[in-house]
């Protein structure tokens with residue numbers, strides 16, 4: 001059974017469509033990340049799930065129960081959803097224990113105490129129960145927020161940019177920690193971010209949003225290796241487009257010579273473009289057989305600790321390419337470039 005199903009959801013702010021015919025499925029115990037450019041409608045989607053706004057069209061099901069459509073609307077407090085929104089900060093005048101116990105209105109005092117203790121243990125904050133939020137670090141505050149959201153056993157958790165105020169140094173530790181907590185509680189979650197690094201680290205599957213719709217949903221590897229559109233390919237990482245023709249299921253011709261795909265793909269149309277990412281490009285000292293197309297000039301170089309990254313122009317597009325270990329070029333050097341065999345992203349015209 002799916003934890004959450006959105007069917008053909010649409011929402012407009014003052015007549016302007018923000019979500020348009022959006023479909024999304026979240027399986028039981030799955031963490032799905034809504035990922036997309038700023039303003040594409042991620043937060044609006046979360047608000048429609050939570051019941052903080054009413055979608056003008058479409059259906060929302062939680063645990064197979066219809067909770068909203070054009071006729072029905074279940075109030076947010078009856079949806080059994082835990083929320084961790086950026087602007088739903090902790091109550092500053094309540095202790096950590098009281099913040100966690102806040103939603104536990106139906107429990108006796110002893111039950112509340114037991115649940116708070118369990119939550120403190122889960123988020124590794126035993127000993128902080130009597131502190132106030134300002135006496136905690138940003139990461140500790142987020143752990144209290146997740147404990148509060150999980151305390152009453154919600155069937156679904158919504159998280160809106162929960163890590164955006166956390167220092168980069170500790171952010172990925174916190175992400176791993178909160179993922180562990182959510183998995184431990186076996187709750188489904190929808191998480192919003194515009195950072196693909198956070199999404200890769202936190203989610204089981206990604207749902208890429210564009211123009212108010214989910215354009216592709218899958219594991220990070222599926223989306224990165226086989227994006228179904230240029231929007232998804234570009235969103236998940238830098239690259240360049242090369243005019244190409246598909247010769248067979250695994251072979252393409254380009255101005256740079258033949259490119260081999262490690263995955264056989266069938267194409268209805270054979271003329272289009274390849275999207276090539278930097279790590280599929282290899283720079284090497286100028287080879288005697290290098291054609292003009294395979295020869296590029298180093299525009300600048302940047303030392304990043306273990307190796308250099310070189311800026312070059314290929315087919316009129318700038319790209320940063322990491323050199324092989326131990327290889328070093330100078331600015332203005334002409335070098336040979338080659339495209340290594342990889343899972344090719346081909347978009348037909």
Ligand SMILES: Nc1ncnc2c1ncn2[C@@H]1O[C@H](COP(=O)(O)OP(=O)(O)OP(=O)(O)O)[C@@H](O)[C@H]1O
Nearest residue numbers: 013014018036037038039040041042043044045194
């Ligand atoms: N209360 C509002 N009134 C009018 N327009 C709004 C309102 N809230 C959001 N919008 C608009 O709706 C669109 C989607 O906003 P939303 O906050 O859902 O985007 P988002 O993908 O979460 O963006 P971000 O990554 O920047 O947080 C934006 O163009 C935004 O300007």
